[in-house]
Amino acid sequence: MIAEVRPEKRSIVREYLERLRAARFGVLADPSGMNVAKTTELRARLRGAGARMQVVKNRLFKLAIREAGLPEELGRWLEGPNALIYGEGDITVVSKALRQFIEENQQPSIRCAFIGERILTAEEVEELAKLPSREEMIARVVGSVAAPMTGLVGCLNQMLVRLLYVLRAIEEKKGAGD
Numbered sequence: 001m002i003a004e005v006r007p008e009k010r011s012i013v014r015e016y017l018e019r020l021r022a023a024r025f026g027v028l029a030d031p032s033g034m035n036v037a038k039t040t041e042l043r044a045r046l047r048g049a050g051a052r053m054q055v056v057k058n059r060l061f062k063l064a065i066r067e068a069g070l071p072e073e074l075g076r077w078l079e080g081p082n083a084l085i086y087g088e089g090d091i092t093v094v095s096k097a098l099r100q101f102i103e104e105n106q107q108p109s110i111r112c113a114f115i116g117e118r119i120l121t122a123e124e125v126e127e128l129a130k131l132p133s134r135e136e137m138i139a140r141v142v143g144s145v146a147a148p149m150t151g152l153v154g155c156l157n158q159m160l161v162r163l164l165y166v167l168r169a170i171e172e173k174k175g176a177g178d
Contacts, residue, residue: 009060016056016064016084023086025115027098027125028074029108031055031083042101042108049097050089056082073119077111091115095129 005013020026031039043053058078065074087094091113102108110122120128132140 005060005063012057013060013063013067016061017067019052019054019084019086020064020068020070022088024088025086025091025094025113027085027094027113028077028111029053029083029085029098030081030111031108032081034105034107038105038107042098045097045101046085046087046094049087049094051085051087051094051097053083053085056084058082069117070114071117071119074112074114082111083108090134092128092131092134095125099126099129 034042039053046053061082061084062075062078066072085094085098095113098110102110110125112122113120113125113128
């Protein structure tokens with residue numbers, strides 16, 4: 001597939017391919033109208049969320065998609081300017097950062113996303129942004145599991161304190177009866 005491209009373009013296709021293979025997810029967005037300052041700000045926010053952004057050449061990116069074994073359906077969103085937002089971390093964290101940036105700047109517009117071979121619409125990416133992050137979910141589960149145990153420990157501790165009071169009362173009674 002890469003052989004059908006001029007030699008100077010092959011390195012670009014290989015770079016896209018490396019990024020696609022290393023990434024757990026990708027988001028295609030239309031960066032039209034974004035100036036350098038806004039693009040730099042978005043890249044910084046995405047880096048903080050564990051992702052990167054790169055403007056891609058559609059024809060070469062289609063070749064990389066095919067070579068990576070991703071669904072050909074991704075190609076239908078490759079019209080006009082496209083930026084690939086990709087990462088190895090938690091897509092919910094990235095989608096939250098992206099959603100916040102879009103709310104503040106009305107740019108870029110999300111076209112689609114992919115997690116492995118599953119393609120998500122822009123609306124589904126928006127829903128991901130509303131979900132708690134992986135760390136938040138783990139904290140909730142741990143809290144749910146720990147809450148009953150904390151109650152049990154408190155109850156047992158209270159029973160021990162009561163037992164101590166009873167034993168002390170018995171000791172005082174025996175001491176007074178002597």
